[in-house]
């Protein structure tokens with residue numbers, strides 16, 4: 166049986182998909198992401214399962230897959246998939262939790278470290294021959310607020326706390342007693358549900374929460390006003406958490422010192438307003454959604470997404486632990 170794989174995901178983990186095609190009864194075949202062409206290919210070839218990268222799907226895909234079909238996210242976030250629509254058509258949606266935590270947390274460390282020492286502008290000034298050394302700050306003793314204190318947030322906390330000696334405040338909506346037993350192993354200094362209090366203290370604010378209606382554009386003008394003017398915003402989660410026009414103003418008017426973004430409202434990045442292009446600002450570091458894009462994590466995401474499909478096809482959805490629209 167053929168399982169379709171978004172060609173972006175396929176090329177990130179080609180050797181794993183080739184190995185799985187050789188070792189299982191399934192052939193993993195790359196397909197272009199565009200929804201209408203994908204939907205036609207799925208209908209014409211009687212495909213039951215599709216492994217999806219980050220490209221959003223809102224329409225034709227859900228009519229093309231049969232009831233009992235599968236959309237398996239290659240990744241943990243599933244905001245790009247319409248779960249309500251999928252459920253109404255009897256389509257199962259799965260993801261790959263756990264296997265990319267270390268990759269995303271390491272990338273967030275590099276965003277924090279690069280911002281602290283201005284590595285991006287230092288590289289540009291050195292290679293352009295201008296040689297403009299700019300002083301930075303040390304991480305040791307600095308305060309970081311991690312907004313979204315799930316698996317990735319806790320992994321990042323360990324790295325920043327035990328590795329760099331930072332004081333970490335975990336911020337989430339769950340009651341504190343759920344986190345208290347983890348204090349020593351995860352290494353946070355504080356846990357709070359009071360986001361504003363954490364913002365007021367932090368030298369670095371890292372976004373690691375899911376995007377849902379309550380968190381869309383959570384980082385807006387009001388949020389930036391609450392941050393210290395010396396603070397850095399890091400977004401390792403989803404672009405829609407940040408109002409990019411408000412961020413542009415906050416960076417330009419120096420309400421906050423800098424931002425480091427791996428994710429954007431539109432990917433590939435394009436400005437939300439033509440006159441507020443984040444790429445024109447000196448105090449920003451941008452990377453093209455590469456947090457989970459490592460050799461190790463790609464191999465694990467491919468294997469988990471494939472296994473999700475195989476388990477659902479062979480044993481039914483109840484046997485798959487990673488369904489997100491049960």
Ligand code: DGY
Pocket residue numbers: 218219239240241242243265402457
């Ligand atoms: C995820 O896992 O959601 C990453 O953003 C990659 O898609």
